[in-house]
Amino acid sequence: MDIKGLDYNTQRQPLLMPEYGREIQKMVEHAITLPTREERLRCAHTIVKLMESKNQQLHESTNYEQTLWDHLYLMSRKQLDIDWPYDVSQAEKIAGKPEPMAHPQTGEQPRLRHYGRLMEGIFDKLKEMPEGDERNELVRIAANQMKRDLVTWGHGSIDDEKVADDLARFTDGKIQIDLSTFRFERITNTEGNDNRRSKRRRNS
Numbered sequence: 103m104d105i106k107g108l109d110y111n112t113q114r115q116p117l118l119m120p121e122y123g124r125e126i127q128k129m130v131e132h133a134i135t136l137p138t139r140e141e142r143l144r145c146a147h148t149i150v151k152l153m154e155s156k157n158q159q160l161h162e163s164t165n166y167e168q169t170l171w172d173h174l175y176l177m178s179r180k181q182l183d184i185d186w187p188y189d190v191s192q193a194e195k196i197a198g199k200p201e202p203m204a205h206p207q208t209g210e211q212p213r214l215r216h217y218g219r220l221m222e223g224i225f226d227k228l229k230e231m232p233e234g235d236e237r238n239e240l241v242r243i244a245a246n247q248m249k250r251d252l253v254t255w256g257h258g259s260i261d262d263e264k265v266a267d268d269l270a271r272f273t274d275g276k277i278q279i280d281l282s283t284f285r286f287e288r289i290t291n292t293e294g295n296d297n298r299r300s301k302r303r304r305n306s
Contacts, residue, residue, distance in 0.1 A: 130177045143184045216255035225272040246287045
């Protein structure tokens with residue numbers, strides 16, 4: 103139904119910068135039509151002041167005035183012919199969208215699902231680390247996390263030898279735990295059951 107005098111959003115041109123609203127967009131379009139550069143510039147300064155009042159959070163930025171003029175340039179579709187008080191040559195980068203990031207799990211799957219990709223990264227790091235306190239601490243963290251992972255996934259036997267064997271195997275023998283001196287953190291069956299219930303809820 104087309105009723106004369108009514109202006110529906112679906113019939114309007116999409117806003118280039120919705121945060122400033124349609125009235126300011128109309129002002130920008132009016133400024134473009136003014137006959138002299140002086141009139142257009144005066145109008146542009148007025149518009150920027152109104153834009154600032156509409157988007158006050160920009161004050162948190164150190165270069166907010168530059169940003170306002172960049173926005174004005176974009177809203178004018180580069181058609182506002184004035185002596186710009188700021189360099190707006192890079193303004194179009196504001197409207198550009200970053201390239202989508204590749205999903206970290208795209209491609210090959212973890213070799214052992216119950217340890218996951220994070221632990222695989224730790225295995226690779228341990229292969230390269232020199233002996234010392236830093237490596238010893240990472241070994242301690244890794245071994246205890248591996249044991250928790252085995253409990254969570256319910257792999258039956260979760261004895262310390264299983265963790266030591268896996269740790270040596272996935273670091274190409276670089277990390278050998280001496281089970282006569284290494285002490286694992288205490289992991290209760292309740293902790294394992296809670297973790298399994300949490301995984302089932304996420305997968306359901």
